Amino acid sequence: MVKRILSIAICIVVLIFVYSPILLLVVYSFTDSKMIGQWNGLSLALYGQLFRDERIMRILFNTVWLALAAAGLSTVLGTAGAIGIFYSRRRVAKPLLAVSQIPVINAEIVTAIALALLFSMTLLYRTYFSLIVGHMVLCTPFVLLSVMPKLKQMDPNTYEAALDLGASPSQALFKVVIPQIFSGIVSGFMLSITLSLDDYIVTAFTKPKLFDTISTYVYNAVKNGTNSSTPALRALSALIFIVMIVILLMINLRAQKPAAKRSTK
Protein backbone atom coordinates (compact mmCIF):
# COMPACT_ATOMS: atom_id res chain seq x y z
CA MET A 1 0.00 0.00 0.00
CA VAL A 2 2.78 2.42 0.99
CA LYS A 3 4.60 1.41 -2.18
CA ARG A 4 1.56 2.15 -4.28
CA ILE A 5 1.06 5.59 -2.77
CA LEU A 6 4.74 6.35 -3.23
CA SER A 7 4.56 5.26 -6.88
CA ILE A 8 1.59 7.49 -7.57
CA ALA A 9 3.25 10.40 -5.72
CA ILE A 10 6.42 10.11 -7.81
CA CYS A 11 4.44 10.07 -11.05
CA ILE A 12 2.37 13.07 -10.03
CA VAL A 13 5.40 15.13 -8.96
CA VAL A 14 7.22 14.44 -12.24
CA LEU A 15 4.09 15.22 -14.27
CA ILE A 16 3.70 18.52 -12.41
CA PHE A 17 7.33 19.32 -13.27
CA VAL A 18 6.75 18.46 -16.93
CA TYR A 19 3.48 20.33 -17.35
CA SER A 20 3.65 23.31 -14.99
CA PRO A 21 5.45 25.66 -17.43
CA ILE A 22 3.05 24.68 -20.20
CA LEU A 23 0.02 25.12 -17.96
CA LEU A 24 1.28 28.50 -16.71
CA LEU A 25 1.59 29.81 -20.25
CA VAL A 26 -1.78 28.46 -21.31
CA VAL A 27 -3.54 30.00 -18.27
CA TYR A 28 -1.90 33.41 -18.71
CA SER A 29 -2.63 33.44 -22.43
CA PHE A 30 -6.28 34.01 -21.51
CA THR A 31 -5.76 37.34 -19.82
CA ASP A 32 -4.79 40.73 -21.17
CA SER A 33 -1.56 41.45 -19.30
CA LYS A 34 1.97 42.27 -20.34
CA MET A 35 3.52 40.02 -17.72
CA ILE A 36 2.92 36.52 -16.46
CA GLY A 37 1.75 36.60 -12.85
CA GLN A 38 -0.47 39.60 -13.43
CA TRP A 39 -4.09 38.55 -13.94
CA ASN A 40 -6.39 41.14 -15.51
CA GLY A 41 -9.45 38.98 -15.84
CA LEU A 42 -10.44 36.49 -18.51
CA SER A 43 -9.79 37.81 -22.00
CA LEU A 44 -9.05 36.64 -25.50
CA ALA A 45 -7.23 39.88 -26.31
CA LEU A 46 -3.86 38.17 -26.78
CA TYR A 47 -5.34 35.80 -29.33
CA GLY A 48 -6.80 38.78 -31.16
CA GLN A 49 -3.37 40.43 -31.19
CA LEU A 50 -1.81 37.16 -32.35
CA PHE A 51 -4.05 36.70 -35.36
CA ARG A 52 -3.68 40.35 -36.36
CA ASP A 53 0.12 40.13 -36.13
CA GLU A 54 1.08 39.60 -39.75
CA ARG A 55 4.70 38.89 -38.92
CA ILE A 56 3.92 36.08 -36.50
CA MET A 57 1.36 34.64 -38.92
CA ARG A 58 3.96 34.59 -41.69
CA ILE A 59 6.48 32.89 -39.37
CA LEU A 60 3.90 30.28 -38.45
CA PHE A 61 3.24 29.67 -42.13
CA ASN A 62 7.02 29.45 -42.85
CA THR A 63 7.52 26.89 -40.10
CA VAL A 64 4.71 24.69 -41.36
CA TRP A 65 5.62 24.69 -45.06
CA LEU A 66 9.28 24.10 -44.22
CA ALA A 67 8.35 21.08 -42.10
CA LEU A 68 6.02 19.69 -44.78
CA ALA A 69 8.56 20.20 -47.58
CA ALA A 70 11.50 18.80 -45.63
CA ALA A 71 9.48 15.85 -44.32
CA GLY A 72 8.00 15.07 -47.75
CA LEU A 73 11.35 15.15 -49.53
CA SER A 74 13.06 13.23 -46.72
CA THR A 75 10.38 10.57 -46.82
CA VAL A 76 10.79 10.00 -50.57
CA LEU A 77 14.59 10.02 -50.42
CA GLY A 78 14.79 7.93 -47.25
CA THR A 79 12.24 5.35 -48.39
CA ALA A 80 13.96 4.91 -51.76
CA GLY A 81 17.28 4.70 -49.95
CA ALA A 82 15.98 2.08 -47.53
CA ILE A 83 14.61 -0.10 -50.34
CA GLY A 84 17.84 0.31 -52.32
CA ILE A 85 20.01 -0.53 -49.33
CA PHE A 86 17.83 -3.49 -48.39
CA TYR A 87 18.32 -5.12 -51.79
CA SER A 88 21.99 -4.14 -52.16
CA ARG A 89 24.98 -6.28 -51.37
CA ARG A 90 26.53 -5.96 -47.91
CA ARG A 91 29.54 -4.21 -49.43
CA VAL A 92 27.27 -1.32 -50.49
CA ALA A 93 24.71 -1.50 -47.69
CA LYS A 94 27.09 -1.45 -44.75
CA PRO A 95 28.89 1.85 -45.44
CA LEU A 96 25.59 3.54 -46.38
CA LEU A 97 24.00 2.46 -43.11
CA ALA A 98 27.09 3.56 -41.18
CA VAL A 99 27.07 7.03 -42.77
CA SER A 100 23.31 7.26 -42.11
CA GLN A 101 24.13 7.10 -38.40
CA ILE A 102 26.33 10.22 -38.52
CA PRO A 103 23.54 12.85 -38.47
CA VAL A 104 21.65 10.75 -35.90
CA ILE A 105 24.53 10.53 -33.44
CA ASN A 106 26.23 13.85 -34.22
CA ALA A 107 25.70 16.98 -32.16
CA GLU A 108 23.33 19.31 -33.99
CA ILE A 109 25.73 22.24 -33.80
CA VAL A 110 28.37 20.17 -35.62
CA THR A 111 25.91 19.17 -38.34
CA ALA A 112 24.92 22.83 -38.63
CA ILE A 113 28.42 24.30 -38.99
CA ALA A 114 29.46 21.47 -41.33
CA LEU A 115 26.64 22.45 -43.68
CA ALA A 116 27.49 26.13 -43.27
CA LEU A 117 31.10 25.40 -44.30
CA LEU A 118 29.92 23.52 -47.40
CA PHE A 119 27.31 26.04 -48.50
CA SER A 120 29.50 29.07 -47.84
CA MET A 121 31.64 27.87 -50.76
CA THR A 122 28.65 28.06 -53.08
CA LEU A 123 26.04 30.60 -54.10
CA LEU A 124 23.44 28.59 -52.21
CA TYR A 125 24.57 29.72 -48.73
CA ARG A 126 21.63 30.89 -46.65
CA THR A 127 18.98 30.16 -49.25
CA TYR A 128 15.82 28.06 -49.14
CA PHE A 129 17.89 25.31 -50.74
CA SER A 130 20.45 25.14 -47.92
CA LEU A 131 17.64 25.39 -45.37
CA ILE A 132 15.67 22.48 -46.81
CA VAL A 133 18.82 20.40 -47.29
CA GLY A 134 19.74 21.09 -43.66
CA HIS A 135 16.39 19.81 -42.45
CA MET A 136 16.61 16.82 -44.80
CA VAL A 137 20.00 15.88 -43.31
CA LEU A 138 18.29 15.79 -39.90
CA CYS A 139 15.18 13.90 -41.05
CA THR A 140 16.18 11.44 -43.81
CA PRO A 141 18.21 9.03 -41.64
CA PHE A 142 15.22 8.74 -39.29
CA VAL A 143 12.98 7.85 -42.24
CA LEU A 144 15.49 5.19 -43.24
CA LEU A 145 15.56 3.83 -39.69
CA SER A 146 11.74 3.70 -39.59
CA VAL A 147 11.40 1.94 -42.95
CA MET A 148 14.26 -0.57 -42.61
CA PRO A 149 12.59 -2.80 -39.95
CA LYS A 150 9.39 -3.01 -42.05
CA LEU A 151 11.42 -4.23 -45.04
CA LYS A 152 13.00 -6.89 -42.86
CA GLN A 153 9.58 -8.07 -41.65
CA MET A 154 8.31 -8.35 -45.24
CA ASP A 155 7.96 -11.75 -46.92
CA PRO A 156 10.69 -11.60 -49.60
CA ASN A 157 8.75 -13.97 -51.88
CA THR A 158 5.87 -11.57 -52.53
CA TYR A 159 8.00 -9.32 -54.78
CA GLU A 160 9.22 -12.32 -56.80
CA ALA A 161 5.68 -13.65 -57.01
CA ALA A 162 4.47 -10.33 -58.43
CA LEU A 163 7.18 -10.46 -61.10
CA ASP A 164 6.30 -14.07 -61.96
CA LEU A 165 2.69 -13.05 -62.36
CA GLY A 166 3.67 -10.46 -64.94
CA ALA A 167 4.12 -7.25 -62.96
CA SER A 168 6.88 -4.89 -64.05
CA PRO A 169 9.53 -4.12 -61.41
CA SER A 170 8.02 -0.68 -60.79
CA GLN A 171 4.51 -2.15 -60.50
CA ALA A 172 5.81 -4.75 -58.09
CA LEU A 173 7.49 -2.00 -56.11
CA PHE A 174 4.46 0.29 -55.88
CA LYS A 175 1.77 -2.36 -55.55
CA VAL A 176 3.56 -4.97 -53.45
CA VAL A 177 6.54 -3.55 -51.57
CA ILE A 178 5.33 -0.03 -50.72
CA PRO A 179 1.97 -1.13 -49.23
CA GLN A 180 3.78 -3.58 -46.96
CA ILE A 181 6.18 -0.98 -45.60
CA PHE A 182 3.64 1.86 -45.58
CA SER A 183 3.32 2.09 -41.79
CA GLY A 184 7.10 2.61 -41.57
CA ILE A 185 6.92 5.32 -44.23
CA VAL A 186 4.14 7.12 -42.34
CA SER A 187 5.99 7.01 -39.02
CA GLY A 188 9.14 8.26 -40.78
CA PHE A 189 7.15 11.17 -42.22
CA MET A 190 5.57 12.06 -38.87
CA LEU A 191 8.91 11.83 -37.11
CA SER A 192 10.43 14.09 -39.78
CA ILE A 193 7.72 16.70 -39.26
CA THR A 194 8.31 16.81 -35.51
CA LEU A 195 12.11 16.94 -36.01
CA SER A 196 11.79 19.82 -38.45
CA LEU A 197 9.30 21.75 -36.30
CA ASP A 198 11.56 21.27 -33.28
CA ASP A 199 14.80 22.38 -34.88
CA TYR A 200 16.63 25.55 -33.95
CA ILE A 201 20.37 25.13 -34.50
CA VAL A 202 20.51 23.80 -38.09
CA THR A 203 17.86 26.33 -39.10
CA ALA A 204 19.89 29.18 -37.61
CA PHE A 205 22.97 28.23 -39.66
CA THR A 206 21.27 27.53 -43.00
CA LYS A 207 18.27 29.88 -43.21
CA PRO A 208 18.06 32.94 -45.44
CA LYS A 209 18.86 36.09 -43.43
CA LEU A 210 15.32 37.45 -43.31
CA PHE A 211 13.56 34.12 -42.94
CA ASP A 212 12.34 33.05 -39.51
CA THR A 213 10.73 29.96 -38.08
CA ILE A 214 8.98 29.92 -34.71
CA SER A 215 12.20 28.59 -33.11
CA THR A 216 14.53 31.26 -34.47
CA TYR A 217 11.98 34.05 -33.91
CA VAL A 218 11.34 33.14 -30.27
CA TYR A 219 15.03 32.60 -29.49
CA ASN A 220 15.90 35.99 -30.98
CA ALA A 221 13.01 37.62 -29.13
CA VAL A 222 14.49 36.33 -25.85
CA LYS A 223 17.98 37.39 -26.95
CA ASN A 224 16.87 40.93 -27.76
CA GLY A 225 14.89 41.13 -24.54
CA THR A 226 11.61 41.69 -26.37
CA ASN A 227 10.10 38.48 -25.05
CA SER A 228 7.89 40.05 -22.40
CA SER A 229 6.91 42.99 -24.58
CA THR A 230 5.21 40.75 -27.11
CA PRO A 231 2.49 38.99 -25.13
CA ALA A 232 1.05 37.75 -28.43
CA LEU A 233 3.88 35.20 -28.41
CA ARG A 234 2.38 33.79 -25.21
CA ALA A 235 -0.89 33.17 -27.03
CA LEU A 236 1.05 31.56 -29.90
CA SER A 237 2.90 29.20 -27.54
CA ALA A 238 -0.30 28.33 -25.69
CA LEU A 239 -2.08 27.64 -28.95
CA ILE A 240 0.73 25.38 -30.18
CA PHE A 241 0.83 23.53 -26.85
CA ILE A 242 -2.91 22.91 -26.91
CA VAL A 243 -3.06 21.92 -30.59
CA MET A 244 -0.04 19.61 -30.37
CA ILE A 245 -1.23 17.91 -27.19
CA VAL A 246 -4.68 17.30 -28.68
CA ILE A 247 -3.26 16.00 -32.00
CA LEU A 248 -0.70 13.77 -30.32
CA LEU A 249 -3.19 12.32 -27.86
CA MET A 250 -5.64 11.63 -30.68
CA ILE A 251 -3.03 9.93 -32.88
CA ASN A 252 -1.68 7.82 -30.06
CA LEU A 253 -4.98 6.84 -28.50
CA ARG A 254 -6.31 5.84 -31.91
CA ALA A 255 -3.12 3.89 -32.65
CA GLN A 256 -3.55 1.96 -29.43
CA LYS A 257 -7.13 0.88 -30.01
CA PRO A 258 -6.46 -1.99 -32.47
CA ALA A 259 -3.65 -3.22 -30.25
CA ALA A 260 -5.94 -3.17 -27.23
CA LYS A 261 -8.59 -5.09 -29.15
CA ARG A 262 -6.09 -7.72 -30.14
CA SER A 263 -4.95 -8.21 -26.56
CA THR A 264 -8.47 -8.72 -25.23
CA LYS A 265 -9.12 -11.63 -27.59
Next chain:
Amino acid sequence: MTRIHFSRKQLCIPYGLFLALFVVIPMLLILFYAFTEESDGAITFTFANFLNFFTSKAKLSTLLMSFTIAIISTALCLIIAYPVAYILARSRLKKRHVLLMLFVLPMWINFVLRITALRELLDLIGLLGTQNYLNTLIGMVYDFLPFMILPLYTTLEKLDNSYLEAAADLGGNQFTVFAKITFPLSMPGVISGVTMVFMPSMTNYVVSDTLSNFNITILGKLIDEYFTTYNNWHMGSMISIILLVVIFLTMLVTGGFRDSKQEARGANLW
Protein backbone atom coordinates in the same frame (compact mmCIF):
# COMPACT_ATOMS: atom_id res chain seq x y z
CA MET B 1 4.47 3.07 -73.48
CA THR B 2 8.09 2.95 -72.62
CA ARG B 3 8.90 0.88 -69.59
CA ILE B 4 11.36 2.32 -67.20
CA HIS B 5 13.97 -0.26 -66.42
CA PHE B 6 15.53 0.05 -63.05
CA SER B 7 16.69 -2.35 -60.45
CA ARG B 8 15.67 -2.02 -56.82
CA LYS B 9 19.29 -1.60 -55.83
CA GLN B 10 19.61 1.58 -57.86
CA LEU B 11 17.10 3.27 -55.54
CA CYS B 12 19.92 3.83 -53.06
CA ILE B 13 21.91 5.95 -55.54
CA PRO B 14 20.17 9.30 -54.82
CA TYR B 15 20.36 8.63 -51.10
CA GLY B 16 24.04 7.68 -51.36
CA LEU B 17 24.82 10.86 -53.30
CA PHE B 18 22.88 12.90 -50.77
CA LEU B 19 24.86 11.41 -47.88
CA ALA B 20 28.18 11.89 -49.69
CA LEU B 21 27.48 15.50 -50.58
CA PHE B 22 25.71 16.73 -47.46
CA VAL B 23 27.06 14.50 -44.68
CA VAL B 24 30.50 13.13 -45.58
CA ILE B 25 31.97 16.13 -47.40
CA PRO B 26 30.80 18.67 -44.77
CA MET B 27 32.37 16.55 -42.01
CA LEU B 28 35.63 16.39 -43.95
CA LEU B 29 35.44 20.16 -44.36
CA ILE B 30 35.33 20.55 -40.56
CA LEU B 31 38.47 18.44 -40.31
CA PHE B 32 40.12 20.53 -43.02
CA TYR B 33 39.17 23.85 -41.41
CA ALA B 34 40.28 22.65 -37.97
CA PHE B 35 43.84 22.04 -39.10
CA THR B 36 44.30 25.04 -41.34
CA GLU B 37 44.49 28.78 -40.96
CA GLU B 38 44.03 31.60 -43.38
CA SER B 39 46.20 34.68 -43.66
CA ASP B 40 46.20 37.07 -46.60
CA GLY B 41 44.09 34.66 -48.60
CA ALA B 42 46.63 31.86 -48.28
CA ILE B 43 45.52 28.68 -46.51
CA THR B 44 48.22 26.86 -44.57
CA PHE B 45 48.23 23.63 -42.59
CA THR B 46 48.62 24.19 -38.84
CA PHE B 47 48.27 22.75 -35.35
CA ALA B 48 47.84 26.27 -33.95
CA ASN B 49 44.07 25.90 -33.34
CA PHE B 50 44.64 22.68 -31.45
CA LEU B 51 47.42 24.16 -29.31
CA ASN B 52 45.45 27.35 -28.80
CA PHE B 53 42.52 25.41 -27.35
CA PHE B 54 44.62 23.45 -24.87
CA THR B 55 46.63 26.48 -23.75
CA SER B 56 43.64 28.77 -23.34
CA LYS B 57 42.39 28.80 -19.77
CA ALA B 58 39.04 30.26 -20.82
CA LYS B 59 38.39 27.52 -23.39
CA LEU B 60 39.52 24.72 -21.10
CA SER B 61 37.32 25.96 -18.28
CA THR B 62 34.37 26.16 -20.71
CA LEU B 63 35.03 22.55 -21.66
CA LEU B 64 35.26 21.46 -18.03
CA MET B 65 32.17 23.42 -16.96
CA SER B 66 30.17 22.16 -19.94
CA PHE B 67 31.25 18.59 -19.22
CA THR B 68 30.21 18.98 -15.57
CA ILE B 69 26.80 20.40 -16.50
CA ALA B 70 26.28 17.50 -18.91
CA ILE B 71 27.25 14.89 -16.29
CA ILE B 72 25.02 16.41 -13.61
CA SER B 73 22.01 16.82 -15.89
CA THR B 74 22.42 13.29 -17.25
CA ALA B 75 22.61 11.94 -13.69
CA LEU B 76 19.54 13.97 -12.63
CA CYS B 77 17.61 12.73 -15.65
CA LEU B 78 18.50 9.15 -14.78
CA ILE B 79 17.56 9.57 -11.11
CA ILE B 80 14.18 11.06 -12.01
CA ALA B 81 13.42 8.92 -15.06
CA TYR B 82 14.33 5.53 -13.61
CA PRO B 83 11.63 5.38 -10.92
CA VAL B 84 9.03 6.72 -13.36
CA ALA B 85 9.95 4.21 -16.07
CA TYR B 86 10.10 1.42 -13.48
CA ILE B 87 6.69 2.28 -12.02
CA LEU B 88 5.10 2.53 -15.47
CA ALA B 89 6.71 -0.63 -16.84
CA ARG B 90 6.10 -2.83 -13.81
CA SER B 91 2.60 -1.66 -12.98
CA ARG B 92 -0.28 -3.84 -14.07
CA LEU B 93 -2.25 -0.81 -15.16
CA LYS B 94 -4.16 -1.37 -18.38
CA LYS B 95 -3.74 2.25 -19.38
CA ARG B 96 -0.01 2.45 -18.74
CA HIS B 97 0.66 3.23 -22.41
CA VAL B 98 -1.51 6.32 -22.11
CA LEU B 99 0.31 7.27 -18.93
CA LEU B 100 3.69 6.83 -20.66
CA MET B 101 2.33 9.02 -23.45
CA LEU B 102 1.71 11.83 -20.94
CA PHE B 103 5.34 11.71 -19.80
CA VAL B 104 6.96 11.73 -23.23
CA LEU B 105 4.46 13.83 -25.15
CA PRO B 106 6.29 17.15 -24.63
CA MET B 107 9.23 15.92 -26.68
CA TRP B 108 7.16 16.39 -29.81
CA ILE B 109 6.40 20.02 -28.98
CA ASN B 110 8.86 22.69 -30.10
CA PHE B 111 11.57 22.81 -27.44
CA VAL B 112 12.28 26.54 -27.83
CA LEU B 113 8.69 27.27 -26.83
CA ARG B 114 8.85 24.85 -23.91
CA ILE B 115 12.11 26.34 -22.66
CA THR B 116 10.67 29.85 -22.99
CA ALA B 117 7.66 28.71 -20.97
CA LEU B 118 10.01 27.34 -18.32
CA ARG B 119 11.84 30.69 -18.37
CA GLU B 120 8.56 32.44 -17.53
CA LEU B 121 7.97 30.03 -14.64
CA LEU B 122 11.53 30.52 -13.30
CA ASP B 123 11.02 34.27 -13.63
CA LEU B 124 7.78 34.06 -11.67
CA ILE B 125 9.39 32.20 -8.76
CA GLY B 126 12.40 34.52 -8.78
CA LEU B 127 15.11 32.16 -10.00
CA LEU B 128 15.68 33.81 -13.37
CA GLY B 129 18.71 36.07 -13.34
CA THR B 130 19.88 34.89 -9.93
CA GLN B 131 20.55 31.15 -10.31
CA ASN B 132 22.05 30.72 -13.77
CA TYR B 133 23.63 27.30 -13.24
CA LEU B 134 20.63 25.89 -11.40
CA ASN B 135 18.27 27.19 -14.10
CA THR B 136 20.41 25.66 -16.84
CA LEU B 137 20.39 22.29 -15.09
CA ILE B 138 16.62 22.47 -14.55
CA GLY B 139 16.23 23.33 -18.24
CA MET B 140 18.38 20.47 -19.47
CA VAL B 141 16.51 17.99 -17.27
CA TYR B 142 13.18 19.49 -18.31
CA ASP B 143 14.01 19.26 -22.00
CA PHE B 144 15.69 15.85 -22.11
CA LEU B 145 13.75 13.85 -19.49
CA PRO B 146 11.47 12.14 -22.06
CA PHE B 147 14.53 10.88 -23.95
CA MET B 148 15.63 9.12 -20.77
CA ILE B 149 12.19 7.79 -19.77
CA LEU B 150 11.40 6.20 -23.13
CA PRO B 151 14.39 3.83 -23.59
CA LEU B 152 14.26 2.91 -19.88
CA TYR B 153 10.59 2.07 -20.16
CA THR B 154 11.18 -0.01 -23.29
CA THR B 155 13.84 -2.19 -21.68
CA LEU B 156 12.08 -2.48 -18.31
CA GLU B 157 8.82 -3.48 -19.97
CA LYS B 158 10.51 -6.29 -21.91
CA LEU B 159 12.15 -7.61 -18.75
CA ASP B 160 11.27 -11.26 -18.16
CA ASN B 161 9.40 -11.54 -14.86
CA SER B 162 10.58 -15.11 -14.33
CA TYR B 163 14.12 -13.88 -13.63
CA LEU B 164 12.83 -11.63 -10.86
CA GLU B 165 10.64 -14.38 -9.43
CA ALA B 166 13.51 -16.88 -9.56
CA ALA B 167 15.77 -14.42 -7.73
CA ALA B 168 13.10 -13.84 -5.09
CA ASP B 169 12.47 -17.60 -4.73
CA LEU B 170 16.18 -18.14 -4.20
CA GLY B 171 16.02 -15.83 -1.22
CA GLY B 172 16.91 -12.43 -2.63
CA ASN B 173 15.19 -9.57 -0.86
CA GLN B 174 13.63 -6.76 -2.85
CA PHE B 175 16.78 -4.67 -2.80
CA THR B 176 19.04 -7.55 -3.89
CA VAL B 177 16.70 -8.50 -6.71
CA PHE B 178 16.75 -4.92 -7.95
CA ALA B 179 20.50 -4.42 -7.59
CA LYS B 180 21.56 -7.78 -8.97
CA ILE B 181 18.88 -8.56 -11.55
CA THR B 182 16.61 -5.67 -12.56
CA PHE B 183 19.19 -2.91 -12.81
CA PRO B 184 21.86 -4.90 -14.69
CA LEU B 185 19.23 -6.18 -17.13
CA SER B 186 18.05 -2.62 -17.76
CA MET B 187 21.54 -1.41 -18.67
CA PRO B 188 20.82 -1.20 -22.43
CA GLY B 189 18.05 1.29 -21.64
CA VAL B 190 20.27 3.22 -19.24
CA ILE B 191 23.01 3.45 -21.86
CA SER B 192 20.79 4.62 -24.67
CA GLY B 193 19.13 7.14 -22.34
CA VAL B 194 22.53 8.48 -21.26
CA THR B 195 23.60 8.73 -24.91
CA MET B 196 20.44 10.68 -25.71
CA VAL B 197 20.87 13.17 -22.84
CA PHE B 198 24.62 13.67 -22.49
CA MET B 199 25.43 15.11 -25.91
CA PRO B 200 22.63 17.68 -26.12
CA SER B 201 23.46 18.73 -22.54
CA MET B 202 26.92 19.71 -23.75
CA THR B 203 25.74 21.40 -26.91
CA ASN B 204 22.16 22.65 -26.81
CA TYR B 205 22.89 26.30 -26.11
CA VAL B 206 19.30 27.42 -26.60
CA VAL B 207 18.57 25.97 -23.14
CA SER B 208 21.56 27.59 -21.39
CA ASP B 209 21.16 30.93 -23.20
CA THR B 210 17.46 31.24 -22.51
CA LEU B 211 17.61 30.25 -18.86
CA SER B 212 20.88 31.94 -17.85
CA ASN B 213 20.14 35.19 -19.70
CA PHE B 214 23.10 34.43 -21.98
CA ASN B 215 25.51 34.22 -19.03
CA ILE B 216 26.59 30.59 -19.34
CA THR B 217 28.69 29.46 -22.30
CA ILE B 218 28.55 25.73 -22.88
CA LEU B 219 30.74 24.06 -25.51
CA GLY B 220 28.05 24.17 -28.20
CA LYS B 221 27.69 27.91 -27.58
CA LEU B 222 31.45 28.39 -27.91
CA ILE B 223 31.34 26.80 -31.37
CA ASP B 224 28.42 29.05 -32.30
CA GLU B 225 30.33 32.13 -31.08
CA TYR B 226 33.41 31.30 -33.16
CA PHE B 227 31.19 31.06 -36.22
CA THR B 228 28.78 33.92 -35.71
CA THR B 229 30.52 36.41 -33.39
CA TYR B 230 34.29 36.03 -33.81
CA ASN B 231 34.07 34.87 -37.43
CA ASN B 232 36.92 32.39 -36.86
CA TRP B 233 35.64 29.27 -38.58
CA HIS B 234 38.95 27.44 -38.18
CA MET B 235 38.83 27.64 -34.38
CA GLY B 236 35.12 26.81 -34.41
CA SER B 237 35.86 23.67 -36.43
CA MET B 238 38.64 22.68 -34.04
CA ILE B 239 36.31 23.00 -31.04
CA SER B 240 33.78 20.82 -32.89
CA ILE B 241 36.43 18.14 -33.38
CA ILE B 242 37.35 18.33 -29.68
CA LEU B 243 33.67 18.11 -28.75
CA LEU B 244 33.25 15.00 -30.91
CA VAL B 245 36.35 13.41 -29.34
CA VAL B 246 35.05 14.13 -25.80
CA ILE B 247 31.68 12.62 -26.66
CA PHE B 248 33.32 9.64 -28.38
CA LEU B 249 35.45 8.95 -25.30
CA THR B 250 32.46 9.30 -22.98
CA MET B 251 30.46 6.87 -25.09
CA LEU B 252 33.38 4.48 -25.09
CA VAL B 253 33.43 4.57 -21.28
CA THR B 254 29.68 4.12 -20.88
CA GLY B 255 29.54 1.54 -23.68
CA GLY B 256 27.10 3.62 -25.72
CA PHE B 257 26.82 3.69 -29.52
CA ARG B 258 23.76 1.63 -30.01
CA ASP B 259 21.45 2.53 -32.80
CA SER B 260 18.58 2.98 -30.42
CA LYS B 261 18.30 6.72 -30.80
CA GLN B 262 15.44 6.38 -33.19
CA GLU B 263 13.65 4.26 -30.64
CA ALA B 264 14.34 6.85 -27.97
CA ARG B 265 13.03 9.55 -30.28
CA GLY B 266 9.73 7.73 -30.04
CA ALA B 267 9.46 6.43 -33.58
CA ASN B 268 7.78 3.28 -32.35
CA LEU B 269 5.04 5.25 -30.63
CA TRP B 270 3.65 6.65 -33.85
